[in-house]
Amino acid sequence: MKHIIILGDGMADHKVPSLHNLTPLQYASTPYMDLLAKSGRCGTLTTVPQGYAPGSEVANTAILGYDLDKVYEGRGPLEAASIGYEMQPGDMAIRCNIIAIADGKIKNHHGNHLTTEQGTRLIQQLDRELGNDRVKFIPGIQYRHLLVIKGGNKNITCNPPHDHPDEPWRPLLPDDALLTDLILRSQQILPEGLSIWPWSPGYRPSMTPLTTTYHDQIRQGSVITAVDLIRGIGHYAGLRCIDVEGATGLSDTNYEGKAQAAIEALRSGDDFVFLHVEASDEAGHDGDIDLKVKTIEYLDSRLIGPIYEAMKDDDITIAILPDHPTPVELRTHVAEPVPFLIWNKHIAPDTVQTFDEDSCQNGIYGHLHGDQFMHTLMAL
Ligand SMILES: [Zn+2]
Structure with a gap:
């Protein structure tokens, strides 16, 4: 049957x-x-x-x-599998949006409707400048990408950006020094008004x-x-x-x-x-x-x-x-x-x-x- x-x-x-x-x-x-x-x-x-x-x-x-x-294990590991990244033991995968920010607030969760081509180019640039043995940016679709951190901790508080439109982003930063640092540095690298926003971390299910x-x-x-x-x-x-x-x-x-x-x-x-x-x-x-x-x-x-x-x-x-x-x-x-x-x-x-x-x-x-x-x- x-x-x-x-x-x-x-x-x-x-x-x-x-x-x-x-x-x-x-x-x-x-x-x-x-x-x-x-x-x-x-x-x-x-x-x-x-x-x-x-x-x-x-x-x-x-x-x-x-x-x-x-x-x-949240969305990160599911999206890793979907885009063909085989998670290794110790990997923490987290969804990495490219969001739009303005006047200290989250303007939208989709980077002003980024296309896959634009999003891929930006994520590849971030990986070149911020990636290392521990930190890897992986392109996904449109504004929805992936960040993998070797030995990363999934027990952190992150805020889904679509739940907080028009809210100040600083109080919404994750309670994790590495992720916060990556967010702030991404804003120096990405075009004006864009930022990465990681959320929903997890290990391989x-x-x-x-x-x-x-x-x-x-x-x-x-x-x-x-x-x-x-x-x-x-x-x-x-x-x-x-x-x-x-x-x-x-x-x-x-x-x-x-x-x-x-x-x-x-x-x-x-x-x-x-x-x-x-x-x-x-x-x-x-x-x-x-x-x-x-x-x-x-x-x-x-x-x-x-x-x-x-x-x-x-x-x-x-x-x-x-x-x-x-x-x-x-x-x-x-x-x-x-x-x-x-x-x-x-x-x-x-x-x-x-x-x-x-x-x-x-x-x-x-x-x-x-x-x-x-x-x-x-x-x-
Ligand atoms: Zn459903």
């Missing part, structure tokens, strides 16, 4: 008055998700353990069955590959995503990362291409695919109700439909779920349980008829926590 998890990032929501008091998932036309819920089994899942902020990296790591208390934990079910597997954090999780989980042309992380993403890549991976030797689609989350952050409905319908008709039609006679189990709700009214993530469905052609269905936040509460799996979802899936 092969397995695929199709994850609609931020797809769950609250009831929206302008959608006749339905959630976007209830309002949207989703014949395939409803068919799979009806002929499969459902439940709800806590994806954000207590004590954690409902970030996508937290929720996706938990869905894959990992104990966050044991493996969570000690994640047991899924091919070890579930060695009978997963001999090789893949992750398909446009989001670097999810690529990083996939890397440490022992999954191969498949790049799909035109996968953007937005509603214009190449749904058909991602579906095709998943089908090809499963037909050419992979036992497991983690297929992540970001678009609904972006629509939620934008507070765009119509777009959120549309992204859910696209996921259903352009990605889930083709995968189901191509593979419905195969020995494959399909699981579908969001990682967390991103309610359009709140425009941010919340740590509430999410609905999930699990289907294969042999499964005895429960009574759930549609796939949404309410209906799945009546599913036969009940409410799952921790690694129960992954164990349940792999037991099929």
Whole structure:
């Protein structure tokens, strides 16, 4: 039996008055998700353990069955994996934004919309002038780069720059002499009004590959995503990362291409695919109700439909779920349980008829926590 998890990032929501008091998932036309819920089994899942902020990296790591208390290392190490930097023992990796500053304040967290080309050039210059055996700047994408410090301490307080727009930056400096020194020196090297801003430090996560934990079910597997954090999780989980042309992380993403890549991976030797689609989350952050409905319908008709039609006679189990709700009214993530469905052609269905936040509460799996979802899936 092969397995695929199709994850609609931020797809769950609250009831929206302008959608006749339905959630976007209830309002949207989703014949395939409803068919799979009806002929499969459902439940709800806590994806954000207590004590954690409902970030996508937290929720996706938990869905894959990992104990966050044991493996969570922040964003730095995930981004290191995503851009191909293999962290060594003793390395501390920290996200390194290039931010814009003015009048002693943080103007924005993205360096006035730096392009990847501009950002890369600036980070390479910083590495030449500030880098050494211990300190290394590694280019990433746009304003989002990486700083690796050998023997660096991750137990420091850093402030995410996007949480502090228009605030004075000096009181927000990290409580670490080396990082503070690098920030101040970067301002002498970068063009006027730009500064580095490191945040979210961590060591290499000690994640047991899924091919070890579930060695009978997963001999090789893949992750398909446009989001670097999810690529990083996939890397440490022992999954191969498949790049799909035109996968953007937005509603214009190449749904058909991602579906095709998943089908090809499963037909050419992979036992497991983690297929992540970001678009609904972006629509939620934008507070765009119509777009959120549309992204859910696209996921259903352009990605889930083709995968189901191509593979419905195969020995494959399909699981579908969001990682967390991103309610359009709140425009941010919340740590509430999410609905999930699990289907294969042999499964005895429960009574759930549609796939949404309410209906799945009546599913036969009940409410799952921790690694129960992954164990349940792999037991099929
Ligand atoms: Zn998410």
